[in-house]
Amino acid sequence: MDSSVEAPVLPADVTQTLLDSHTYADIERLSSTYAWLRANLPLGVARSRNFDPFWVVTRHADILEVSKNNKVFHNGDRATILTDRYTDLLVRYLRDGSPHLARTLAHMDDPDHRKYRALTSNWFTASNLSRREDAIRGIARGFVDRMFAKGNECDFVTEVAVHYPLHVIMQILGVPIEDEPMMLRLTKQVFGNLDEDLNRSGETVVTAEQGLMGLQAAVDELFGYFDAITQDRRANPRDDLATVIAQGLIDGEPIGAFEAMSYYSLVSTAGHDTVSASTAGAMLGLASHPAEFEKLRTDPSLIAGLGEEAMRWTSPVRHFMRTATEDYELNDQLIRKGDWLMLCYMSGNQDEAVFDDPRAFRVDRTPNKHVALGFGGHMCLGQHLARMEMRVFFEELLPRLTGLELAGAPQHSKAVFVGGLKTLPLRFAGA
Numbered sequence: 001m002d003s004s005v006e007a008p009v010l011p012a013d014v015t016q017t018l019l020d021s022h023t024y025a026d027i028e029r030l031s032s033t034y035a036w037l038r039a040n041l042p043l044g045v046a047r048s049r050n051f052d053p054f055w056v057v058t059r060h061a062d063i064l065e066v067s068k069n070n071k072v073f074h075n076g077d078r079a080t081i082l083t084d085r086y087t088d089l090l091v092r093y094l095r096d097g098s099p100h101l102a103r104t105l106a107h108m109d110d111p112d113h114r115k116y117r118a119l120t121s122n123w124f125t126a127s128n129l130s131r132r133e134d135a136i137r138g139i140a141r142g143f144v145d146r147m148f149a150k151g152n153e154c155d156f157v158t159e160v161a162v163h164y165p166l167h168v169i170m171q172i173l174g175v176p177i178e179d180e181p182m183m184l185r186l187t188k189q190v191f192g193n194l195d196e197d198l199n200r201s202g203e204t205v206v207t208a209e210q211g212l213m214g215l216q217a218a219v220d221e222l223f224g225y226f227d228a229i230t231q232d233r234r235a236n237p238r239d240d241l242a243t244v245i246a247q248g249l250i251d252g253e254p255i256g257a258f259e260a261m262s263y264y265s266l267v268s269t270a271g272h273d274t275v276s277a278s279t280a281g282a283m284l285g286l287a288s289h290p291a292e293f294e295k296l297r298t299d300p301s302l303i304a305g306l307g308e309e310a311m312r313w314t315s316p317v318r319h320f321m322r323t324a325t326e327d328y329e330l331n332d333q334l335i336r337k338g339d340w341l342m343l344c345y346m347s348g349n350q351d352e353a354v355f356d357d358p359r360a361f362r363v364d365r366t367p368n369k370h371v372a373l374g375f376g377g378h379m380c381l382g383q384h385l386a387r388m389e390m391r392v393f394f395e396e397l398l399p400r401l402t403g404l405e406l407a408g409a410p411q412h413s414k415a416v417f418v419g420g421l422k423t424l425p426l427r428f429a430g431a
């Protein structure tokens, strides 16, 4: 293609909508913005005063192409989540020039990424996780019991969905039960740093600095906690994931302290907010689509499909950023070396070219080639665990649930990166 052609620029109001955290709490607005982009400007550049320009990638096929090509599209070179210029400078100042607050798999490229991922990839295979299924089922049953013990109404997010995956991942990591409330608080502060109902200060975030300071304080507190766990597991190994990480060797040398703390923090945070959001999303889908609920009750073999559809429909990870390491032609546009790209997973999951009636919630959608878990070398490490947690939960719940409806208006979090329902009032019948 002709390299002198200017890249198409998003209209200012569309860019503003994508940058505004309130948009992400309004799924209708977010979805219609993505639909407009897919139809009119599927690959355009967002320009605004406070952010470096970035490509907004909204089509399923383009998201797949970028995600698969980990050599050309890097995670580590620039911020992996949308970050304004001022925050970027502050992070680099706080972290000796690195654009990242932590050094997790999501911030690495090969060869390091492959080495660090290999430390735990066996742990996260479906076959290794199957030996934990009975324990996870026990936890799920406990939460289903707790739900019915409430009577016939509950706020499914705050009373069930946030606690179940948290308990599972903490057991897997080997974090004692008494520390779970602290982990829940810190995860909310990390992902909800822009939402005054979830963040550290409890105040409306006005400046980028406020958002970052809250985030950094939460990350540093997590690091302090996990540093103590590393010391403990080096001295007293156990059958848990914390031991696998603490004893991990990279090129024959013990994993660095910063990388170990980053690893735990990633698993502990990525490993439950997303599953909570998808599980709550599944309940919202069933409560607001009675015919789908009936389908599932009459054919429980659809439960695995329910999990996939919930991930697609909710797309809890809203985006990840990539940076081009060389010029690359994508969907007729020239992406230049150094360009920054935003992969909009929810948009890919609503792409009419791939999904029939994409906004509809259908438990029997097949095929369901969603990109909620990403794709390529960075595809979600915890995907088999996430699937198992949702399947087991609904296998326990559905035989006991005879009726389900909304008991109030659900609310989503104002989160540009990882988000979902923060309240879901439900009325239900069963025992």
Ligand code: HEM
Residues within 6 Å of the ligand: 067, 105, 106, 107, 117, 169, 266, 267, 270, 271, 272, 274, 275, 278, 311, 315, 316, 317, 320, 345, 371, 372, 373, 374, 375, 376, 377, 378, 379, 380, 381, 382, 383, 385, 386
């Ligand atoms: C429904 C639940 C989940 C969703 C929607 C989800 C989504 C994602 C997405 C979109 C990515 C980025 C993929 C990419 O860049 O191509 C990712 C990466 C990751 N996820 Fe998940 N995730 C979920 C559950 C989990 C769980 C349960 C764990 C851990 C226990 C986990 C751990 C990770 C890790 C460690 C990465 C980084 C992988 C890498 O960069 O190599 N996730 N996830």
